[in-house]
Amino acid sequence: MTDPVPPRPAGPHPTAEQLYRARRGPRDAEAERVLLHAAGCALCSVEMARQDAYDAPAAVPAAALEAAWERFGREPQIRRPAGRTAALSLAAALAVCVLGLGVWVAERRSETADVERGAPAAAADWEPSGTLDAPPAAFTFPDPGGEPRRIRVFDAAQSYAWTSEPATGGRIAFPETERRRLQPGVEYFWTLLDDHEGGAARSFRIQRRRP
């Protein structure tokens, strides 16, 4: 059974803007010409279908719209090249493995050193912050009172959030499972819960690997 479909029309395609005007504007001779071309042209019909979607959108739930508005202008608006996602994921996984091995070796050395020195390691200042080569293994902060503290790690889009268990000593380890969830190039924030400094957040970003 043969389709009663003509071959693609000759001549240049109308621009997307010409198509848009022809669909919505007055049906003059130019609009008729454009629409007749589109009627027999697969590529222009695809464009028109997308224009239909733009003009007659599905409703967005109020909560989703509000969340989108909250996100607007509050994070970098530049998109990551998606074609590199797999390579980035692989690079990130390798980096995590290398870092994990490094941390394991360092911790073993640290344990040995502590036994030898007989003193606990002093917690560093606020870390991490800035651009990192790999997801952090731990979060450190001043802890003069020695009270149990929790931290929260999150991104601006609230697509990622993690709250730690309470810990003392000004150091909270970041579990491997959570480290794997962090994406290169995304800015993450972390803050001490019940922070007496007014909830100030530190931020870090894992460096993207260039192919």
Next chain:
Amino acid sequence: MLRSIAPVSSGEREEFRGVFVELFPRLRSYFRACGFQGADADDLSQTALWIVYRSRGQFRGDGDFDAWVYSIARNVARDEWRRRGRAGEEPVSEAIPDRVPSAEIWTTGRQDLRRTLDALAKLPAGMRACLLLRAQEGLSYREIGRRLSLAVPTVKVQIWNARRRLRSLLEEERAP
């Protein structure tokens, strides 16, 4: 590193809220129709709205605002396709002549062809796109679905319905 995560003043941003609420569903719908799913469509909508926000001073008051925003969205989609190495999915390469020569229907007055085109014009654009991508471009159902964000069964049904309606329209046209 302590930093603010709000790059625009809250007053400026708040003024844009009405435009955002109006445009976000339309842009998300457009990007989904372009084959970008879920969070990707949302991200691209945010990108397009950010450009609209930053460029709003360039819009001429007497122009068609919807068309202006549409052209921005289309550029965002095109950039994303190119980043993903899928530039061939741009549906219309502006002002580039079609590769397939055929009769010039505007001047030769071939009535059968004109009747067929008139009938095709009465089909919804999405349904027509499915039929023509299959019949003219020879694309697989899966590829058509990817380009139009449709499931394969939906593509098949759309094509079946398009053929049925097209024949029906042509028979009505021929009936005395």
